[in-house]
Every structure is written in C-alpha cells, then in structure tokens.
Amino acid sequence: MNAPLKELQPNAKVLKDQTLLEAVNAALFTAMGNDDDVVLLGEDVGMNGGVFRATAGLQEAFGNHRVMDTPLAEALIAGVAVGMSTQGLKPVAELQFMGFVFPAFEHIACHAARMRNRTRGRLSCPIVFRAPFGGGIHAPEHHSESTEALFAHLPGIRVVIPSSPRRAYGLLLSAIESPDPVLFLEPKRIYRSLKSDIIDDGQGLPLDTCFTLKEGSDITLVSWGALVTETLDAAHELEAHGISAEVIDLGTIKPLDEATILASVMKTGRCVIAHEACHSFGVGAEIAAMLAEKALFNLRAPIARVTGYDTIMPLPTNEHYYMPRTNDIVEAAINTLQYE
Known part of the structure; x- marks a missing residue:
C-alpha cells in the first residue's frame, strides 16, 4: 500500500x-x-x-x-x-x-x-x-x-x-x-x-525504521522485501474473515526498529512473521526472541513464522514449493487467532 x-x-x-x-x-x-x-x-x-x-x-x-x-x-x-x-x-x-x-x-x-x-x-x-x-x-x-x-x-x-x-x-x-x-x-x-x-526530489527515507503499511487491531503481520506484497494481500484476505491485520515492513533489517514492532504487538497481542529465507536462525527468529523478551505478557498466542525451508533453494521446476505464499500467511494468522 x-x-x-x-x-x-x-x-x-x-x-x-x-x-x-x-x-x-x-x-x-x-x-x-x-x-x-x-x-x-x-x-x-x-x-x-x-x-x-x-x-x-x-x-x-x-x-x-x-x-x-x-x-x-x-x-x-x-x-x-x-x-x-x-x-x-x-x-x-x-x-x-x-x-x-x-x-x-x-x-x-x-x-x-x-x-x-x-x-x-x-x-x-x-x-x-x-x-x-x-x-x-x-x-x-x-x-x-x-x-x-x-x-x-x-x-x-x-x-x-x-x-x-x-x-x-x-x-x-x-x-x-x-x-x-x-x-x-x-x-x-x-x-x-x-x-x-x-x-x-532527492529526499531519502529514514533508515533503521519500520514502515507501518496497514493499521489493524487483531494481529500483527511482519515482513520485508518481496514478501511484503503477499503479506499485504493476506491482510486484505483476512479482512473478508472479519480480521483486522496490521502490516509492518521492516525496511531496515539491522539495526532493527524494535519500538514499532513492540508497539504493534502490544496492541494486537498476536504476531505472524513472514520471510523467504530459511526457517532456522533467521531474522524472524530474532524478532520472535525480542518479542518473547519484551512483550511476553502482552502476547495472547504463540508467535508464528511463515518461512522458506532449511534447504538449498530448489532449481526452477520446484521453486514454487519453497516460496511462502499468501494463503500460508492467512492460514498462520487464522491459526494464531484460535488461541483465546
């Protein structure tokens, strides 16, 4: 958006x-x-x-x-x-x-x-x-x-x-x-x-700052790079289910703007992190750890991650099996919202 x-x-x-x-x-x-x-x-x-x-x-x-x-x-x-x-x-x-x-x-x-x-x-x-x-x-x-x-x-x-x-x-x-x-x-x-x-106009955007692309109240979706497109699509699909999703684009991976992510998750109580990179030891894991350390008592459900796999990116014929998709993010969000 x-x-x-x-x-x-x-x-x-x-x-x-x-x-x-x-x-x-x-x-x-x-x-x-x-x-x-x-x-x-x-x-x-x-x-x-x-x-x-x-x-x-x-x-x-x-x-x-x-x-x-x-x-x-x-x-x-x-x-x-x-x-x-x-x-x-x-x-x-x-x-x-x-x-x-x-x-x-x-x-x-x-x-x-x-x-x-x-x-x-x-x-x-x-x-x-x-x-x-x-x-x-x-x-x-x-x-x-x-x-x-x-x-x-x-x-x-x-x-x-x-x-x-x-x-x-x-x-x-x-x-x-x-x-x-x-x-x-x-x-x-x-x-x-x-x-x-x-x-x-030669004017830059701020580094070290996340961009809130869509306001929401029920769940926070965090992503970056190309997958922000699917994350926004997922947020709009969730609206059809009556779910209000906030979408955050990291913009800068390091240093991480923790304050924006924390403020959003403290408001919504739920978070799905979506990234294309391998599942283990990634930026998504770092965000999840930060939220567990600083917003544990605001969380109403476990943090979910939608990611690539811990394997080499497949060659073209099988690449689509690796790439996270909009419906994967939607499913993770709906599952997260099952926790009361």
Missing part, C-alpha cells in the same frame, strides 16, 4: 508508474548529480547498464571515471570500494547476485564493518553494497539466495531491504548518505512487477 504523494518541493518531479528497478536507477542518477563523490563500480554496470539494467544510462551521463566496469571478481570490487570509501569517496558497489557475495565477504566483514572501530573513529566506510537477492525468477543455483541474516549478524553494517519502488528510491538515497557501510538488498522478484509514482 502506498501513501499519497507528498507535496512537491522546488525542482522535484513526479516519475509515473516506476518499477523498483527504475526507482533504483532514478536514485542513483539523483545521488550522482548531487554529489561528485558518489561513484559506481561492478560487473557490467557501465557499458551494459547492469545485468538487470539498474545502472542503465549512468556511464553515459557521468563518464567511465565515475561508473566503472570491473573484472568478474567480487573480492576486488569489495576491496576497491573499501579503499575508496576511506579516502573520501562514496562508492556504490554492485554485486551481480547475492549468491556471489562470498568472495567479497572477507572485505565486508573484516574491513568495511570494522573500519570505524579499528581507527577509533578516524576513518569510516560510507559504502553501499547493492545486490539483487531472493527467489521467484526461476534462476539457476547461487542466484536465488536470501541470506540477509548472515550480514545482520555483523556489528558495524546496516542491512536495508526495500519492498516497493518508493521505498527503494528513498532508502537508497539515505543508504548512500550513511557514514557507515550498508548492504542494500534488492528483491529481484518484484524488480518489474510492482509500479508506483515516485517523487524524484
């Missing part, structure tokens, strides 16, 4: 019917036009405009000294971005798929995330690592992972996941302005399937 467009600021323009990909592209154009220190690097981001075309037109507009094609070497991309960021630049480094992040993990975990602490505040790493993630597009192995919890576990790094074009635009602008590294995960299943008008 999208809120009405805010009042236009001077020099702002409305971009009609934008996909999430187009919103990312617009945010990059705006950030690079406003700040010469913003640079892009990654595999095929320049001449080809990226594997999904998220960076189309940027090299033509800003030159190959600011939009740099790199070798097929994720460790190199991350290492160069760390060096750039400590010397005054604001690199936006694209990792072509999240499943290819592991060669870059050492630089992200051991250098980018630790630089501020290591130098006692003398240096920081204002890097955005962009990566398409998640399943649902019938991709081959290593192209469909949802491993956001790996990075949420690391101190010193933000993990941000947009769920719509408007939030992609605003959150990416804020991520680029963050003084510390941000892993910006783009749910590729909704790259082109969702459209909305956005205001291209």
Whole structure:
C-alpha cells in the first residue's frame, strides 16, 4: 500500500508508474548529480547498464571515471570500494547476485564493518553494497539466495531491504548518505512487477525504521522485501474473515526498529512473521526472541513464522514449493487467532 504523494518541493518531479528497478536507477542518477563523490563500480554496470539494467544510462551521463566496469571478481570490487570509501569517496558497489557475495565477504566483514572501530573513529566506510537477492525468477543455483541474516549478524553494517519502488528510491538515497557501510538488498522478484509514482526530489527515507503499511487491531503481520506484497494481500484476505491485520515492513533489517514492532504487538497481542529465507536462525527468529523478551505478557498466542525451508533453494521446476505464499500467511494468522 502506498501513501499519497507528498507535496512537491522546488525542482522535484513526479516519475509515473516506476518499477523498483527504475526507482533504483532514478536514485542513483539523483545521488550522482548531487554529489561528485558518489561513484559506481561492478560487473557490467557501465557499458551494459547492469545485468538487470539498474545502472542503465549512468556511464553515459557521468563518464567511465565515475561508473566503472570491473573484472568478474567480487573480492576486488569489495576491496576497491573499501579503499575508496576511506579516502573520501562514496562508492556504490554492485554485486551481480547475492549468491556471489562470498568472495567479497572477507572485505565486508573484516574491513568495511570494522573500519570505524579499528581507527577509533578516524576513518569510516560510507559504502553501499547493492545486490539483487531472493527467489521467484526461476534462476539457476547461487542466484536465488536470501541470506540477509548472515550480514545482520555483523556489528558495524546496516542491512536495508526495500519492498516497493518508493521505498527503494528513498532508502537508497539515505543508504548512500550513511557514514557507515550498508548492504542494500534488492528483491529481484518484484524488480518489474510492482509500479508506483515516485517523487524524484532527492529526499531519502529514514533508515533503521519500520514502515507501518496497514493499521489493524487483531494481529500483527511482519515482513520485508518481496514478501511484503503477499503479506499485504493476506491482510486484505483476512479482512473478508472479519480480521483486522496490521502490516509492518521492516525496511531496515539491522539495526532493527524494535519500538514499532513492540508497539504493534502490544496492541494486537498476536504476531505472524513472514520471510523467504530459511526457517532456522533467521531474522524472524530474532524478532520472535525480542518479542518473547519484551512483550511476553502482552502476547495472547504463540508467535508464528511463515518461512522458506532449511534447504538449498530448489532449481526452477520446484521453486514454487519453497516460496511462502499468501494463503500460508492467512492460514498462520487464522491459526494464531484460535488461541483465546
């Protein structure tokens, strides 16, 4: 659900019917036009405009000294971005798929995330690592992972996941302005399937904040990324059963906006958490633990989780068996409401 467009600021323009990909592209154009220190690097981001075309037109507009094609070497991309960021630049480094992040993990975990602490505040790493993630597009192995919890576990790094074009635009602008590294995960299943008008005014959305997309009184539904679409659909289906569901989009996975989630669950007394990643040791488990610690006596039923499975994402023929669906969320909510 999208809120009405805010009042236009001077020099702002409305971009009609934008996909999430187009919103990312617009945010990059705006950030690079406003700040010469913003640079892009990654595999095929320049001449080809990226594997999904998220960076189309940027090299033509800003030159190959600011939009740099790199070798097929994720460790190199991350290492160069760390060096750039400590010397005054604001690199936006694209990792072509999240499943290819592991060669870059050492630089992200051991250098980018630790630089501020290591130098006692003398240096920081204002890097955005962009990566398409998640399943649902019938991709081959290593192209469909949802491993956001790996990075949420690391101190010193933000993990941000947009769920719509408007939030992609605003959150990416804020991520680029963050003084510390941000892993910006783009749910590729909704790259082109969702459209909305956005205001291209250079104004970011707040990081570290959940978005309440629908108010409700009977149960809280929490999700993020592409699955927010099914979660909203589930909330509307529940209305047909006379159930008022509140829908919360995390937006930022780490640090987690506990206050918004707590306030909602203290009001409704019930919670269903929906995510595409594996069931065990995930962000959903962390939210459930937080609610058990801080809202136990407000809960009227056990917390339910609707998730992927503790297995490798299946290849395309069986992918649909893995992906959580709207009716799974509806069923979990109805079951939760059976507790009195």
